[in-house]
Amino acid sequence: xxTSNAAVPGMALVKQLNGVxxxxxxxxxRSSSGAAFTFTLTGLAGKTATVVYxxxxxxxxxxxxxxxxxxxxxxxxxxxxxxxxxxxxxxxxYAIQ
Numbered sequence: 001x002x003t004s005n006a007a008v009p010g011m012a013l014v015k016q017l018n019g020v021x022x023x024x025x026x027x028x029x030r031s032s033s034g035a036a037f038t039f040t041l042t043g044l045a046g047k048t049a050t051v052v053y054x055x056x057x058x059x060x061x062x063x064x065x066x067x068x069x070x071x072x073x074x075x076x077x078x079x080x081x082x083x084x085x086x087x088x089x090x091x092x093x094y095a096i097q
Contacts (some may be wrong), residue, residue: 001025005035008083012039021096023049027082027089034083034090044096045076053093060087072096 001012012025023039041047049070057064063085070078082090 001040002038003035004037005031005033007031008035010035010037010082012037014041019097021047022052023094023096024091025080025082025094026091029083030088031083032086034081034085034087036079036081038077038079040075040077041072041096042076044072045074047072047096049078049094049096051080051092052095053091055089055091056087060085063087065092070094 001010003009008027008029008031010025010027012023015022051065051068054064054066057066070080072078
């Protein structure tokens with residue numbers, strides 16, 4: 001995982017269950033603008049990551065990404081923004097299939 005803003009680092013964890021890969025990710029700093037996180041999931045090129053949980057759905061529903069999808073490119077990567085709109089410590093879970 002890389003971040004577009006060194007002042008907004010993050011954490012990520014990958015787990016698999018019943019053939020589905022899950023990515024758990026969180027921004028772990030306060031920021032009004034957030035950062036784009038780029039995730040590399042080796043071996044999953046061409047798959048689709050779907051946001052199945054976004055903490056914003058509970059705390060800032062107008063800015064929730066729940067249900068959004070991202071296609072992993074030929075390098076097995078996709079990017080998403082975390083912590084924008086003063087949504088500090090945002091957590092997202094993706095199902096990759």
